[in-house]
Amino acid sequence: MNRLSLILVLLFLISCAKKENIPFNKFEKGMIKFEYPSDWKLTEKQGIDSYFAYLSKDDDTIFITYGMYNPKTYKNPIKNNLFKQITIDGREAVIETSQNIYGGFASIYIPKADSSEGVYIFNKKANSPEVLDIYRTIKLGKSIRKVPLKLNFNEFTNKNSPPGIVLYENNCLGCHSEFRYEIGPSLDQKFIQSKGKSWLESYMYSKKQPVEYDIECSQIQKKDSSSVNEILKYLFQK
Numbered sequence: 001m002n003r004l005s006l007i008l009v010l011l012f013l014i015s016c017a018k019k020e021n022i023p024f025n026k027f028e029k030g031m032i033k034f035e036y037p038s039d040w041k042l043t044e045k046q047g048i049d050s051y052f053a054y055l056s057k058d059d060d061t062i063f064i065t066y067g068m069y070n071p072k073t074y075k076n077p078i079k080n081n082l083f084k085q086i087t088i089d090g091r092e093a094v095i096e097t098s099q100n101i102y103g104g105f106a107s108i109y110i111p112k113a114d115s116s117e118g119v120y121i122f123n124k125k126a127n128s129p130e131v132l133d134i135y136r137t138i139k140l141g142k143s144i145r146k147v148p149l150k151l152n153f154n155e156f157t158n159k160n161s162p163p164g165i166v167l168y169e170n171n172c173l174g175c176h177s178e179f180r181y182e183i184g185p186s187l188d189q190k191f192i193q194s195k196g197k198s199w200l201e202s203y204m205y206s207k208k209q210p211v212e213y214d215i216e217c218s219q220i221q222k223k224d225s226s227s228v229n230e231i232l233k234y235l236f237q238k
């Protein structure tokens, strides 16, 4: 066999091998882009101020909610899962998985995919490695990132020391919103930035007096300074 025909045979074999691989589809909505194997079926629903879609394959489902206001908030009690805060194309996100990363729950939450919209993507109960591979392809906006997201499971923490987003939502967003006045005033980025990091730090430790409805803003104890530091790190990231 001469060299040319050898190359042709090799090329033929490579193209056969490729056909066995499932091709990928591209998901794109607003700021969010990701890729998923085409044996997952996409169903989309457009609401008034939010978008909802799901991908399904066999018994597995991945839900995508995207829209105004935080599509997820970490309420009490925080689930006994594993957490890691990562940056995706300049935006903070939390990956949350069940303790069993080989078969269970896996989610990705980006409170601000842009200035006012958040995205929450989570699966029901599935083959997490495949789901996580889909999450690794997530890109925001005009990102030209070529490499998949790095998810180093050694760096995940449990509910006893969750990352800043989770602590902030869990401790603060019960009464505050980032978008409107609720029980307390709106904690939008402009307000937070104008007050500054050290002001907010001492504010969180201080004892407050109830102003309206006998509800006072929470006070964090000095011994929980790691929580305060994580919250500040999250709020003053940019």
Ligand code: HEC
Residues within 6 Å of the ligand: 168, 171, 172, 173, 174, 175, 176, 183, 184, 185, 187, 203, 204, 208, 209, 210, 211, 212, 215, 216, 217, 218, 220
């Ligand atoms: C139980 C409800 C509640 C929780 C939880 C809560 N707050 Fe408040 N917060 C309030 C209320 C009510 C006010 C307005 C009255 C006041 O100033 O004390 C307020 C006011 C504030 C203000 C404005 C202060 C000013 O001088 O303008 C900031 C900043 C704030 N909260 C931050 C936080 C942070 C950060 C957390 C989480 C660590 C948090 N709050 C948790 C109820 C809450």
